[in-house]
Amino acid sequence: MDRDGAPRVGIVGGGQLARMSAAPAAALGIGLRVLSASAADSAAQVIHDVHVGDHDDLAALRQFATGCDVVTFDHEHVPPAHLEQLEAMGVAVRPGPSALFHAQDKIHMRQSLTDIGVRCPRWRVVSAVDHVVDFADETGWPLVLKTSRGGYDGRGVWTVDSAEQAADVLSVPLAPGSQWLAEERIDFVQELSAQVARSPLGQAVAYPVVRTVQKGGICAEVVAPAPGLASARAVQAQEMALRIAGDLNVTGMLAVEMFDDGHDLFVNELAMRPHNSGHWSIEGAVTSQFENHLRAVLDLPLGNPAAIAPYSVMVNILGGDVGDLYSAYRHVLARDPAVKVHLYGKQVRPGRKVGHVTVVGDDYEELLRRGRHAADYFAGVIDE
Amino acid sequence: MDRDGAPRVGIVGGGQLARMSAAPAAALGIGLRVLSASAADSAAQVIHDVHVGDHDDLAALRQFATGCDVVTFDHEHVPPAHLEQLEAMGVAVRPGPSALFHAQDKIHMRQSLTDIGVRCPRWRVVSAVDHVVDFADETGWPLVLKTSRGGYDGRGVWTVDSAEQAADVLSVPLAPGSQWLAEERIDFVQELSAQVARSPLGQAVAYPVVRTVQKGGICAEVVAPAPGLASARAVQAQEMALRIAGDLNVTGMLAVEMFDDGHDLFVNELAMRPHNSGHWSIEGAVTSQFENHLRAVLDLPLGNPAAIAPYSVMVNILGGDVGDLYSAYRHVLARDPAVKVHLYGKQVRPGRKVGHVTVVGDDYEELLRRGRHAADYFAGVIDE
Numbered sequence: 001m002d003r004d005g006a007p008r009v010g011i012v013g014g015g016q017l018a019r020m021s022a023a024p025a026a027a028l029g030i031g032l033r034v035l036s037a038s039a040a041d042s043a044a045q046v047i048h049d050v051h052v053g054d055h056d057d058l059a060a061l062r063q064f065a066t067g068c069d070v071v072t073f074d075h076e077h078v079p080p081a082h083l084e085q086l087e088a089m090g091v092a093v094r095p096g097p098s099a100l101f102h103a104q105d106k107i108h109m110r111q112s113l114t115d116i117g118v119r120c121p122r123w124r125v126v127s128a129v130d131h132v133v134d135f136a137d138e139t140g141w142p143l144v145l146k147t148s149r150g151g152y153d154g155r156g157v158w159t160v161d162s163a164e165q166a167a168d169v170l171s172v173p174l175a176p177g178s179q180w181l182a183e184e185r186i187d188f189v190q191e192l193s194a195q196v197a198r199s200p201l202g203q204a205v206a207y208p209v210v211r212t213v214q215k216g217g218i219c220a221e222v223v224a225p226a227p228g229l230a231s232a233r234a235v236q237a238q239e240m241a242l243r244i245a246g247d248l249n250v251t252g253m254l255a256v257e258m259f260d261d262g263h264d265l266f267v268n269e270l271a272m273r274p275h276n277s278g279h280w281s282i283e284g285a286v287t288s289q290f291e292n293h294l295r296a297v298l299d300l301p302l303g304n305p306a307a308i309a310p311y312s313v314m315v316n317i318l319g320g321d322v323g324d325l326y327s328a329y330r331h332v333l334a335r336d337p338a339v340k341v342h343l344y345g346k347q348v349r350p351g352r353k354v355g356h357v358t359v360v361g362d363d364y365e366e367l368l369r370r371g372r373h374a375a376d377y378f379a380g381v382i383d384e
Numbered sequence: 385m386d387r388d389g390a391p392r393v394g395i396v397g398g399g400q401l402a403r404m405s406a407a408p409a410a411a412l413g414i415g416l417r418v419l420s421a422s423a424a425d426s427a428a429q430v431i432h433d434v435h436v437g438d439h440d441d442l443a444a445l446r447q448f449a450t451g452c453d454v455v456t457f458d459h460e461h462v463p464p465a466h467l468e469q470l471e472a473m474g475v476a477v478r479p480g481p482s483a484l485f486h487a488q489d490k491i492h493m494r495q496s497l498t499d500i501g502v503r504c505p506r507w508r509v510v511s512a513v514d515h516v517v518d519f520a521d522e523t524g525w526p527l528v529l530k531t532s533r534g535g536y537d538g539r540g541v542w543t544v545d546s547a548e549q550a551a552d553v554l555s556v557p558l559a560p561g562s563q564w565l566a567e568e569r570i571d572f573v574q575e576l577s578a579q580v581a582r583s584p585l586g587q588a589v590a591y592p593v594v595r596t597v598q599k600g601g602i603c604a605e606v607v608a609p610a611p612g613l614a615s616a617r618a619v620q621a622q623e624m625a626l627r628i629a630g631d632l633n634v635t636g637m638l639a640v641e642m643f644d645d646g647h648d649l650f651v652n653e654l655a656m657r658p659h660n661s662g663h664w665s666i667e668g669a670v671t672s673q674f675e676n677h678l679r680a681v682l683d684l685p686l687g688n689p690a691a692i693a694p695y696s697v698m699v700n701i702l703g704g705d706v707g708d709l710y711s712a713y714r715h716v717l718a719r720d721p722a723v724k725v726h727l728y729g730k731q732v733r734p735g736r737k738v739g740h741v742t743v744v745g746d747d748y749e750e751l752l753r754r755g756r757h758a759a760d761y762f763a764g765v766i767d768e
Contacts, residue, residue: 005707005708005710006710007710022410023406023411026429026430027725029727046406048429050432286722286744301713301714301717301718302717324389325389329412329684330685333679337670337686337688343411
């Protein structure tokens, strides 16, 4: 316990999700510690209590967790066996290792969702091209091949249109413990994300369902709530997310990414932490996903997830040719005094998420124009 | 300059104002350093780059300022001569020493405001009881006696009703450089605060004018905007604040506390930094006072100061008998999922500002009830 009875939360991973958790932790007076691979990482620049160490180094994890009341995550890469060791030390790990494993292994996730009756794209574990061809006889081409572990932001995911292409993908070496997963390609009209927070006591709240737009497998834009989504469909998505959180015993934030094919919803991915599709909530909701994640893992009563305005739009800033993001401020901030900018302190590399902008208001198309303009200016795509 | 061209801002003082500046600094990707009297101070707990040292130790100030692009303040206590030394080092000091001196010396402030024609309570420098009695012949009793330097949160201010009471006050020893100031007591109908941000380039924005309620000289509550304040009167208050900021060459946030006697406005105090009367802006405005202070001292374009809802109410949490503030969370957060809590990580002492709560919505009387309930529960004044 920290001063005045406040607990300390430890976040494994020093990325932008940990960085954005610092504001609500400071507001709530909660101690915050980060385990960061480097002292220069995004979160390590702004959080006071930084441990430098690797997430797969058990000794570093144990030292980091000593003095933390709860350990939670910026990413899903910590080996489950290490987390069980932390639990054995008496530290609460939230989400727990068995829940988190669903976000670490896509085959385990697909099996559990299938077991509890949640609709997913048709899927099959494959290890050779003829398995893929057999599967394609049922689903048709193109289909999707994924590695069961280690992929994110479009890495580890391929769309293939033929046995030849499948053979090329299957020749990529797999990481230890990883397998190939073939999935039906859903011809979606939009992608959605349904986020919920759930506490160990079982209290849960559902955020407005948002539309996400991916480019090259990376989230590019989010509109909250999803424009034109029928109320019944939005409630269906929220119910699916609440059911998954409960049945899989998730604690903290859960993001359920879904395909909407115009008739039904299919679960694509799960993330058990704050998620890019919820960054809009910092300015756009009464309680941000970062605050509710902290509240949930501490088993505090959850905050109101309602939107404060008709629409919020978030646009990611992807690294471009301009290394000096700060130089864009004079133009971006003067052009739009209401745009909210978040830069993550990350070295700019082409295509890397280095920040995001959020705009809140009534007309989502206007908000999209403003958000895209600001993000494009940071990325150097436009210069006026 | 920090990584990726971002500058570093140094804040002198480790109180809650520096602490609440951490969130917008991290969002904007601006480097933040704090000079804190102790490693346990409010801001030092949450900011990564902490220098421990005293604000009146020139060597500590110089070491702290080395590597900062701009130095600004959590409080007004730095000796002006020290600030001139920092400027001589090539560090931008914002607000500059000559502007800041108005917030350090109430006689200097009264003289400058009088010179530029801003209405204040009648005032006179006094050094003996007969001066006070002469002044009272013009203004009547009671009147207000203040020390010109060093007072805050009701300290250094007395209301006296007679020559005998004045004599008692004047027997209090003055700090070096301080003098006695006698002021007319304004029979006000409400107290207002008008906040503006102003950049070195001269851009300025005005926040909605708020009503403040003081108890025992300490700010207790703020309602934004001031309920029932006529639009013309609000504009008058904003114009006064903008004029003072311009004429006194203030950079950063300026708070102008005013008395409204139902007929006219009288300037009470100035603060050249984020101010308790603007804490509502974290959740209640598009751009918080903390973000606009950073933008202003960096000479970046200022953010939109508009309110996001009809009303915001802020209630301070004053220390009571309960040392463990965290223990109140289970009740406070469950009772009102939309209340926003800010705890400052400060040791609880009776009457000390240890946090605040903000609620945003349509009906300010309902918001006041909710805000007071949460603050009273933290303070231990109520237990249900």
